[in-house]
């Protein structure tokens with residue numbers, strides 16, 4: 001008995017899903033799609049997933065915010081036991097790629113089918129989930145379905161979010177609740193990640209660490225925390241010709257020092273404490289922004305990320321010190337606010353071990369890395385054990401029709417996912433599982 005992921009079946013699923021919202025293109029490795037929540041393309045993608053769930057004998061549930069769950073309860077499983085769940089999302093950014101999201105959903109389904117084919121005997125139900133509006137941009141600012149399911153966001157507030165865009169069936173001003181009802185996916189089933197035994201999400205890496213290492217799969221240790229600071233620096237706008245150098249309070253000259261202070265501190269943190277820390281002054285708006293006027297006011301946006309809370313706090317503290325110094329030395333007035341702050345999210349040690357064991361057994365190379373981007377697993381990790389696995393992304397490109405993961409890489413990562421899910425569902429090596437890659441490519 002062996003667990004054999006079918007590479008061609010997985011490929012067929014991802015290619016079929018890529019048709020919904022397809023961007024016309026002749027290059028077979030540039031297959032973009034636009035699949036935004038609530039659109040007709042989104043309805044079609046969901047309809048196909050539900051049909052695939054039913055084909056595999058899964059029980060289908062749809063919750064109030066349109067999250068989809070397909071559950072396999074094997075004869076061997078305790079119907080009431082907490083399920084092992086895996087999945088991701090089907091929606092995309094405008095003109096996004098075909099792997100970001102769908103790989104995780106269809107890999108989870110392929111893992112279930114591989115277990116069914118191998119007649120493994122799990123102790124627990126095993127389920128596949130597809131979360132609504134992961135990308136945001138149409139009705140929310142991302143990770144919406146998983147935030148509602150985990151109780152982090154109120155469902156009524158989420159359903160009342162409106163679309164500003166008129167796109168593929170979505171009417172401007174339509175609420176998420178209305179859009180889901182229109183496409184037939186405003187359900188009334190309960191989907192509660194807090195009641196799950198374990199959650200695995202397989203996603204494309206969207207970076208080049210795996211490619212550079214030549215590894216098959218990445219096991220994420222921590223999803224980085226993110227802080228945004230909004231800084232204002234006020235000087236005095238004045239005539240660039242008539243104001244002598246000694247009489248100026250130049251807000252942009254002060255802001256230039258601020259930008260370099262953030263860069264220097266981030267570099268120090270990288271050297272001393274944490275090589276994953278980053279600090280970026282990503283936006284500056286100059287007022288009045290005229291060549292012949294000494295700049296009077298700057299609004300700066302700072303993005304700070306790391307896997308360690310302490311190093312993020314060090315960079316925020318440096319930002320405060322920097323503007324205090326500029327007030328003293330340059331006579332500017334400053335302010336700083338921190339409107340967005342998400343702590344780093346460590347992934348479950350237990351599930352990471354299961355993933356590494358599965359990789360070893362399948363003969364796949366797995367390496368530890370961190371995720372600089374947020375994924376649904378971040379929400380789920382707040383309420384139960386969660387794990388995030390990465391498949392290699394060619395050149396790290398994503399959110400772009402050039403996004404690409406070789407089919408063999410998709411299958412290899414799915415091999416590891418299947419083995420890890422089987423372990424968490426009580427299928428042990430003594431049941432004879434050896435995940436085997438069906439190498440037809």
Ligand SMILES: [Zn+2]
Pocket residue numbers: 089100101134203
């Ligand atoms: Zn994604």
